[in-house]
Amino acid sequence: MTAEYSAHHLQVLEGLEAVRKRPGMYIGSTDSRGVMHCLWEIIDNSVDEALGGHGSRIDIILHPDGSVEVRDRARGIPVDIEPRTGLSGVEVVFTKLHAGGKFGGGSYAASGGLHGVGASVVNALSERLDVEVDRGGKTWAMSFHRGEPGVFSGPSIDAAFTPFDKSSELRVVGRAAKGVTGTRIRYWADRQIFTKDATFHLDELEQRARQTAFLVPGLEIVIRDERPSTVNASGAPVETSYRYDGGISEYADFLAPDEGITDTWRLSGTGTFTETVPVLQPTGAMVPTDVQRECFVDVALRWGTGYDTVMRSYVNIIATPKGGTHQQGFEQGLMKVLRSQADQNARRLKMGSDKLEKDDILAGLTAVLTVRVAEPQFEGQTKEILGTPAVRQIVANVLTRELTARFTSSKRDDKAQTSLLLDKVVSEMKARISARTHKETQRRKNALESSSLPVKLVDCRSSDVEQSELFIVEGNSALGTAKDARNSEYQALLPIRGKILNVQKSSVSDMLSNAECASIIQTIGSGSGRTFDITQARYGKVIIMSDADVDGAHIRTLLLTLFFRYMRPLIEEGRVFAAVPPLHRVIVMNPGTKPNETVYTYSEQELHALLSKLTKTGRRWQEPVQRYKGLGEMDADQLAETTMDRSGRLLRRVRLEDAEAAGAVFELLMGNEVAPRREFIVDSSDRLSRESIDA
Incomplete structure (x- = not known):
C-alpha cells in the first residue's frame, strides 16, 4: 500500500x-x-x-x-x-x-x-x-x-x-x-x-x-x-x-398443495404506460425519448382448503422469486377486491369492525402471475426483482377489474365459489385475531399467572419444556389409570372423548369451534395454522396414547391429521410420538419359591414366538394369557412399566420425510373423495392381517 x-x-x-x-x-x-x-x-x-x-x-x-x-x-x-x-x-x-x-x-x-x-x-x-x-x-x-x-x-x-x-x-x-x-x-x-x-x-x-x-x-x-x-x-x-x-392454469393446478374451494380462475388484461428511455440516434448521440409500452398481464389463481401460500411470479418467462412491482400490484388488487366484498357481506360473515389483512387473503392461495413487457427494468443481472414502476398499477387494475367481475357474476358456480372464498378468508381473520388475543394465556402458567388452560388437563410441575411430555389419552377410564402411572414431575395428561373431528374434511372455523381440537391447540400453546409458533410450545414431546385396537388406530390417525394440517412444525421437528401399549401379558411360572416372571408382547406374532420358545424349553405359563382390550384394563403399575416409564417404554416417532406425499396420503385416507379411498381399500385388502383386527 x-x-x-x-x-x-x-x-x-x-x-x-x-x-x-x-x-x-x-x-x-x-x-x-x-x-x-x-x-x-x-x-x-x-x-x-x-x-x-x-x-x-x-x-x-x-x-x-x-x-x-x-x-x-x-x-x-x-x-x-x-x-x-x-x-x-x-x-x-x-x-x-x-x-x-x-x-x-x-x-x-x-x-x-x-x-x-x-x-x-x-x-x-x-x-x-x-x-x-x-x-x-x-x-x-x-x-x-x-x-x-x-x-x-x-x-x-x-x-x-x-x-x-x-x-x-x-x-x-x-x-x-x-x-x-x-x-x-x-x-x-x-x-x-x-x-x-x-x-x-x-x-x-x-x-x-x-x-x-x-x-x-x-x-x-x-x-x-x-x-x-x-x-x-x-x-x-x-x-x-x-x-x-394448458399454460399457467395447468401450472397452478400442479403447484396446488391442497383441495380447492374454488376452480382455477384465469384473469388477464393489458395496460399501457409511457416510459422515457435514451435512444441512440444515427449521429451517435443519446436522446431521451418518450416510448409507449404495453404490458400484458396473465394470472391463474385458486384458493384451497389449506393455509399455505404458493406464489410464482414471472416477467417474460424469467422467474422473479423475490417479487417486484408486478407482485406488489397483484397483492394490492387482491386486497382491494376482497376487502370491498367482505365489507359488502359483513353482516352475513359476522365480521364486526375487524378488517382483513394480507395474510388472511393469501392463506390457501396458489397463484401464477406472468407479465410480458418490452425492456423491463430488473434489479441486477440475476433478474430476481422487477423494478418497472408502472407495472404495479397495471397489474392492480387488471386484478381489480377481473376479480370484481368474478364476484359480481350471475353464474351459479361463481356465486358458490366466491361465497366459500369469503367464508374462508374471514375465518382466517378470526383465527388470527383469536390467536393474538390468547397468545399470552396459552403460555405455561406459573404462580403469578392465571391460566385459561382446559379444565380436564392434568398438568405437570416442571417448567422445563425440553423434559416435559404431554400424553393425549383416549377416554376418562384411561385417564384414571394414567394419573397413577405417570411421573407428575414432567408428564401431563389430556383426555379426549373418543374420535375427534376429521379436520381434513372441515373448515378452519369448524376446527376451531370443535371442543376437542380447541383444547389440544390451547394445551400445546403454540397456536395453529399460519399463526403456529413452535417456540411457544409448552411441551417437548406430544405422545398419542390410544388403545391397541382399530378404534385406537382411527383416533391416532385423526389426531395426526390435526397435527399435520395445523401444527406441522411439531412433526417436522420430530416432537410427535405414538405410545405403544402391549397387547398381551404372559405370566411365566417358575418352579419352587422363585417368583413368577411377567412378559409383555406387542403383537400376535411376538406372542406366538414367545409361547413356542417357552414350550421348547419346557416352561409353563398361566392360562389364559391376558389380552388387553384397552388402556383402562391395565393397572397403574403395568401402564407405567410398559407405556409411560422412560426406562422401559416403547415410542414410535412420527416422521415427515416427504410433505407432498404425506399430504396426498392424508387426502386419500381422510379427504372428501370417497371413490379413491374405496379403491385403495379394495386394492390393499389382501395385505391386511386379520389377526390385527379385534372382533
Whole structure:
C-alpha cells in the first residue's frame, strides 16, 4: 500500500476481462448457483425464440465430461457481418458485452434477456465454448477459449487451442437441410472461476424446465443426463421430457398443495404506460425519448382448503422469486377486491369492525402471475426483482377489474365459489385475531399467572419444556389409570372423548369451534395454522396414547391429521410420538419359591414366538394369557412399566420425510373423495392381517 494515488493507479478492464475479474456481479456467485445461472442464460435465449413463435423444442444435454449442451430449432444466431464492429453476428453475441437483438430493434416483442450480456458472460466464464449455427443451408461453427475466439485441435477440453492471429473466422463445417435453422451451444465451465464442488443439479434443472414448459404452452424441453453418477440401473442416460398445452392454469393446478374451494380462475388484461428511455440516434448521440409500452398481464389463481401460500411470479418467462412491482400490484388488487366484498357481506360473515389483512387473503392461495413487457427494468443481472414502476398499477387494475367481475357474476358456480372464498378468508381473520388475543394465556402458567388452560388437563410441575411430555389419552377410564402411572414431575395428561373431528374434511372455523381440537391447540400453546409458533410450545414431546385396537388406530390417525394440517412444525421437528401399549401379558411360572416372571408382547406374532420358545424349553405359563382390550384394563403399575416409564417404554416417532406425499396420503385416507379411498381399500385388502383386527 502507498499513500500515492494518481491516474496511473487506475485499471481499465476491456471486454470480457471485467466479467472474469468480478463474476459475482453478473451471475451472483461462483458456486453451483452460479454454474446453474450460466446455463439459464443460454436456455433463456432459446426460450425467447420459442416465445416469439420460432421453434418448439429445446434439448439440454449434460455430457459425461462435465460440459453441457443446449440445442434448439429456432432462427439461429445471425452469421452475417455486423457493420459497426466488422465481426460476424456469432462473434458479436459471444464476445461483446451489451450486444444482442433485445434492445428494442423489433426482433423480440418481449424477452427475458435485455442486458445483452448473457451469452458473452457464459463465454467469458467457460474454459471452452463451441457454437454451431444452422442457417442459409450451411452449418457455421466457432470456438472460444475463456472468451477468446480460435480453433481447438480436437473435440475434448484438453485439445490444444490456437487463437486467431489477425482476424477471426466463422467457419462453414457442413450443410444444413433446406429450411432447417437452429443453434447448438456446448461449453465447459472454467474451473479457474468456479469452486471445485460447483456442479449442475439435475433436480433444479428439471424444476426450471417444467416451469418453463408450463409458461410457454406447446414448447417441449428435453433433458438428457449422460453423467456416470446419474445413469439408471441399466446404464442408460436419464432422459426427461416436459410439454404442457394448458399454460399457467395447468401450472397452478400442479403447484396446488391442497383441495380447492374454488376452480382455477384465469384473469388477464393489458395496460399501457409511457416510459422515457435514451435512444441512440444515427449521429451517435443519446436522446431521451418518450416510448409507449404495453404490458400484458396473465394470472391463474385458486384458493384451497389449506393455509399455505404458493406464489410464482414471472416477467417474460424469467422467474422473479423475490417479487417486484408486478407482485406488489397483484397483492394490492387482491386486497382491494376482497376487502370491498367482505365489507359488502359483513353482516352475513359476522365480521364486526375487524378488517382483513394480507395474510388472511393469501392463506390457501396458489397463484401464477406472468407479465410480458418490452425492456423491463430488473434489479441486477440475476433478474430476481422487477423494478418497472408502472407495472404495479397495471397489474392492480387488471386484478381489480377481473376479480370484481368474478364476484359480481350471475353464474351459479361463481356465486358458490366466491361465497366459500369469503367464508374462508374471514375465518382466517378470526383465527388470527383469536390467536393474538390468547397468545399470552396459552403460555405455561406459573404462580403469578392465571391460566385459561382446559379444565380436564392434568398438568405437570416442571417448567422445563425440553423434559416435559404431554400424553393425549383416549377416554376418562384411561385417564384414571394414567394419573397413577405417570411421573407428575414432567408428564401431563389430556383426555379426549373418543374420535375427534376429521379436520381434513372441515373448515378452519369448524376446527376451531370443535371442543376437542380447541383444547389440544390451547394445551400445546403454540397456536395453529399460519399463526403456529413452535417456540411457544409448552411441551417437548406430544405422545398419542390410544388403545391397541382399530378404534385406537382411527383416533391416532385423526389426531395426526390435526397435527399435520395445523401444527406441522411439531412433526417436522420430530416432537410427535405414538405410545405403544402391549397387547398381551404372559405370566411365566417358575418352579419352587422363585417368583413368577411377567412378559409383555406387542403383537400376535411376538406372542406366538414367545409361547413356542417357552414350550421348547419346557416352561409353563398361566392360562389364559391376558389380552388387553384397552388402556383402562391395565393397572397403574403395568401402564407405567410398559407405556409411560422412560426406562422401559416403547415410542414410535412420527416422521415427515416427504410433505407432498404425506399430504396426498392424508387426502386419500381422510379427504372428501370417497371413490379413491374405496379403491385403495379394495386394492390393499389382501395385505391386511386379520389377526390385527379385534372382533
